Amino acid sequence: MSGLNSAQKAPNLILLGPPGAGKGTQARMLTDGHGLVQLSTGDLLREAVARGTSAGKAADEVMKAGGLVSDDIVIAIVNDRLDQPDAAAGVIFDGFPRTVAQAEALDGLLADKGLSLDAVVSLEVQDDAMIERISGRYTCAGCGEGYHDTYKTPAKAGACDQCGGTEMKRRADDNAETVAERLKAYHAQTAPLIAYYDFKRVLRRVDAMDDIGAIGTQLNAIVAKASA
Numbered sequence: 001m002s003g004l005n006s007a008q009k010a011p012n013l014i015l016l017g018p019p020g021a022g023k024g025t026q027a028r029m030l031t032d033g034h035g036l037v038q039l040s041t042g043d044l045l046r047e048a049v050a051r052g053t054s055a056g057k058a059a060d061e062v063m064k065a066g067g068l069v070s071d072d073i074v075i076a077i078v079n080d081r082l083d084q085p086d087a088a089a090g091v092i093f094d095g096f097p098r099t100v101a102q103a104e105a106l107d108g109l110l111a112d113k114g115l116s117l118d119a120v121v122s123l124e125v126q127d128d129a130m131i132e133r134i135s136g137r138y139t140c141a142g143c144g145e146g147y148h149d150t151y152k153t154p155a156k157a158g159a160c161d162q163c164g165g166t167e168m169k170r171r172a173d174d175n176a177e178t179v180a181e182r183l184k185a186y187h188a189q190t191a192p193l194i195a196y197y198d199f200k201r202v203l204r205r206v207d208a209m210d211d212i213g214a215i216g217t218q219l220n221a222i223v224a225k226a227s228a
Helices: 023-034 041-051 054-064 071-082 085-089 100-112 127-135 176-199 212-227
Strands: 012-016 037-040 091-094 119-124 137-140 146-148 203-207
Touching: 012 023, 012 176, 012 212, 023 037, 023 091, 023 212, 037 041, 037 085, 041 054, 041 071, 054 071, 071 100, 100 176, 119 176, 119 212, 127 137, 127 176, 176 203, 203 212
Parallel strands: 012 091, 012 119, 037 091, 119 203
Antiparallel strands: 137 146
16 A cells, blocks of 8 residues: 655545446545545445434434435434544545535535645446456355456456355346446436536546456556645
């Protein structure tokens, strides 16, 4: 992990992209390469509940009742997480914001802390190719490392490169029909966010149909520029 030198600023980024676009993989690579902290909404909710913070308790009550966690609670959880020391190295928001209202709330939160968004990266995909990509993916049941029938197979067939586990699993909803619906919903939901951040001149588009290394190279360049 290279981290930042004293002359660099800590960049704050958002990764936008549909299921299967590689957000998780690229976020981990940026975390390893630049010392950034990945902030995934799902992980933040679970951590807040486990830690028993006031926002975590509120979220737990809503989820146990089968409801959707409100924007106010999510923002409160993000606020708490940004106050933790490691976030000072810069963060990657993964899966948040999902709506313009959340984006506006995040802008306000960052402004209150004297922070800003340096880049919002839209991982651009071709829907037909994405359906093929997603339907071929699977993960290690032990550590969660992701693989694909065509694009990313383990070095040793049947064994995870990371932990050596031999049990692999596929998501039941990783089929063509379901993936097509998820992509349609993503585009409808994200289009306003794309326009919002494009207007603010922080949007960066990356071809997510390229190979993992090429995508990483583009993202590294974006982070380097944001850190300058």
